[in-house]
Amino acid sequence: MQVSVEKTSVLERRLTIGVAAAEVDEQVQAKLKESAGQVRLPGFRPGKVPLKVVQQRFGKGIRQEVVGEVISRSFYEAITQEELKPAGQPDIEPINDEAGKDLEYAATFEVYPEIELKDFSTIEITKPVAEITDEDVDKTIANIREQRGEWVVVERTAADKDQVNIDYAGTRDGEAFEGGAAEGSDLILGSGRMIPGFEEAIVGMSAGEEKVVALTFPEDYSSEELRGASVEFNIKVNTVSERQLPELNDDLFAEFGVSEGGESAFRAEVRDNMQKQLDTATRTKLKFRLFKALEQMHDFEKPRALINSEIAAVKQQMLSQFAGGQPMDSSLFPDDLFAPEAEKRVTLGLLIAEISQAAELEVDDAMVRARIEEQAATYEQPEQVIQYYYTNEQALNGIQSAVMEDQVVEHVLEQVKISEETVSYAEALQPDAPEEPEDGGDDSSQSGEPPTDKDE
Numbered sequence: 001m002q003v004s005v006e007k008t009s010v011l012e013r014r015l016t017i018g019v020a021a022a023e024v025d026e027q028v029q030a031k032l033k034e035s036a037g038q039v040r041l042p043g044f045r046p047g048k049v050p051l052k053v054v055q056q057r058f059g060k061g062i063r064q065e066v067v068g069e070v071i072s073r074s075f076y077e078a079i080t081q082e083e084l085k086p087a088g089q090p091d092i093e094p095i096n097d098e099a100g101k102d103l104e105y106a107a108t109f110e111v112y113p114e115i116e117l118k119d120f121s122t123i124e125i126t127k128p129v130a131e132i133t134d135e136d137v138d139k140t141i142a143n144i145r146e147q148r149g150e151w152v153v154v155e156r157t158a159a160d161k162d163q164v165n166i167d168y169a170g171t172r173d174g175e176a177f178e179g180g181a182a183e184g185s186d187l188i189l190g191s192g193r194m195i196p197g198f199e200e201a202i203v204g205m206s207a208g209e210e211k212v213v214a215l216t217f218p219e220d221y222s223s224e225e226l227r228g229a230s231v232e233f234n235i236k237v238n239t240v241s242e243r244q245l246p247e248l249n250d251d252l253f254a255e256f257g258v259s260e261g262g263e264s265a266f267r268a269e270v271r272d273n274m275q276k277q278l279d280t281a282t283r284t285k286l287k288f289r290l291f292k293a294l295e296q297m298h299d300f301e302k303p304r305a306l307i308n309s310e311i312a313a314v315k316q317q318m319l320s321q322f323a324g325g326q327p328m329d330s331s332l333f334p335d336d337l338f339a340p341e342a343e344k345r346v347t348l349g350l351l352i353a354e355i356s357q358a359a360e361l362e363v364d365d366a367m368v369r370a371r372i373e374e375q376a377a378t379y380e381q382p383e384q385v386i387q388y389y390y391t392n393e394q395a396l397n398g399i400q401s402a403v404m405e406d407q408v409v410e411h412v413l414e415q416v417k418i419s420e421e422t423v424s425y426a427e428a429l430q431p432d433a434p435e436e437p438e439d440g441g442d443d444s445s446q447s448g449e450p451p452t453d454k455d456e
Contacts, residue, residue: 003078010301011087011110016095017078019070019103027066028059028099035062067097075107085112088305110303115354118297123416125289128282130428132274140270141248148252151241157206158240160190164202165238172231179223180231184238195221202235210236274425281429287409288432290416295347302346310342311335352408359411367403368396 002018032055041053071092079086090109097103151163158164164187170180189199201213213233217226246252253259253266261268315330315338355361372389376382389395 001074001077003081005082005084008108011113011303013084013109013111015075015078015082015084015090015107015109017071017074017105017107019074021100021102024066024070024103025100027070028063031062031066032059063099067103070103071105078107086110087112087303088309110305112303113300113350115298115300115350117354117358120412120415121417123290123293123297123412124419125286125293125416126419126421127286128423128428129420130278130282130423130425132271132278132425136274136425137267137271140274141267144270145245145248145252146243148255149243149245152244153239153241155207156240157204158189158202158237159242160203161188161243163188163241163243164205165241166202167236167238168233170231170233172226172229177226177231180233198233198235201233202237205235205237205240207237207239210234278425278428281431285428285432286413286418290409290412291348293416294351294412295344298347298351300350302343302350306346306349307339307342308335310345311338314338314342314345352405355408355412356404359408361404361407361411363400363404364407367406368399371399371403 001020004016006014006016008014032051035058041057044050044053075090075092086109088110090107093106093108095104095106097105154162166185166187167183168181168185170177172180187193187199187202189202191199193199195215195217197213197215201211201215205211211234213235215231215233217223217229217231219228221227248263248266250262253262256266256269258266258269315333315335318333318338319330372386373382376385376389379385389399
């Protein structure tokens with residue numbers, strides 16, 4: 001086998017590989033003899049078809065099959081010989097595969113970049129530190145009650161934060177417009193679902209009351225036809241409901257696994273859960289800030305093949321999340337939309353791999369087991385979930401990758417300079433804001449909701 005290597009760019013390599021004709025012909029003959037003993041043709045007994053007949057009928061296809069196998073094997077031998085690490089599948093270009101002549105082909109592919117790790121001790125990041133106060137616990141309990149509240153119809157005028165059931169019909173210059181009417185629509189006053197002035201006009205109305213309200217659509221409204229338009233809405237209130245919150249009693253406490261100790265035990269349970277959330281949020285922020293610092297201090301070429309693969313993964317993740325299980329054409333979303341996130345993932349993935357190799361880190365099996373058991377604990381039959389992970393290579397690899405990432409984070413954090421910043425509990429839970437797009441744009445544009453009700 002003859003191999004020549006050409007460096008066509010920083011990461012791209014072109015291998016020209018030649019395989020002796022005798023080697024290919026020998027394998028073709030062996031495959032023909034094997035086929036002769038298996039093929040069935042009219043007029044011949046099984047296993048007695050002459051080799052010449054097999055050659056005439058199946059020779060071309062058999063040679064193509066053998067050439068494919070030779071290319072696959074010789075390519076692997078060539079990259080091993082040249083100590084190359086392809087990042088993605090090669091593009092194979094046949095140069096000569098004529099029978100009786102040496103097989104020659106070219107394989108073009110990208111290789112993994114050589115990364116020079118910087119001095120981690122120069123990294124400086126801040127760690128948020130927060131204390132959970134009694135007021136924080138009170139707010140959390142208030143949120144818990146709010147989430148479990150029920151709407152109860154009341155006989156009074158509507159107030160802010162009430163839920164009203166309404167009929168409405170909008171007109172512009174006396175003519176109805178698309179999306180401007182509904183019957184039996186529930187609306188929480190103060191939610192901001194409707195255009196300015198709509199919800200405010202309902203405050204003070206009671207069930208059975210009807211009124212006409214003159215309003216103006218915002219100049220930046222999503223529907224171009226209605227931007228700045230003066231309209232009238234005929235609004236009728238059917239019912240007014242207020243949110244009835246559950247009492248702080250044993251029934252509510254039992255939902256959180258508190259069977260004894262009353263309200264004090266419940267507050268302790270809530271505080272404990274808040275502390276777990278705080279620890280997770282703090283860890284996530286520290287990890288995010290570390291990754292950002294690592295990315296900024298390491299500049300290297302990224303294989304396009306890896307970025308394209310990651311774009312496909314990010315796009316599929318988005319489709320799975322927002323399509324709700326319904327089929328959706330992925331071509332509707334341009335790859336450029338996902339490129340920045342894909343490149344970031346590739347960069348961090350390559351850095352994590354390089355750091356783990358340089359530090360000679362090995363996946364901690366105990367951490368893997370603990371991570372699997374933690375996830376399995378949320379299911380009714382945790383043992384089946386644990387068995388699933390240990391019998392599914394892809395699922396297990398995902399857990400192992402996550403554990404290795406955590407090990408790399410721990411390894412690097414031991415070397416960086418960490419300062420503490422005191423923040424409130426609420427601030428600690430807020431994720432760091434993403435970086436601004438390079439073009440200075442934002443994502444606050446409206447998404448084309450119906451003219452009045454943003455949620456319908």
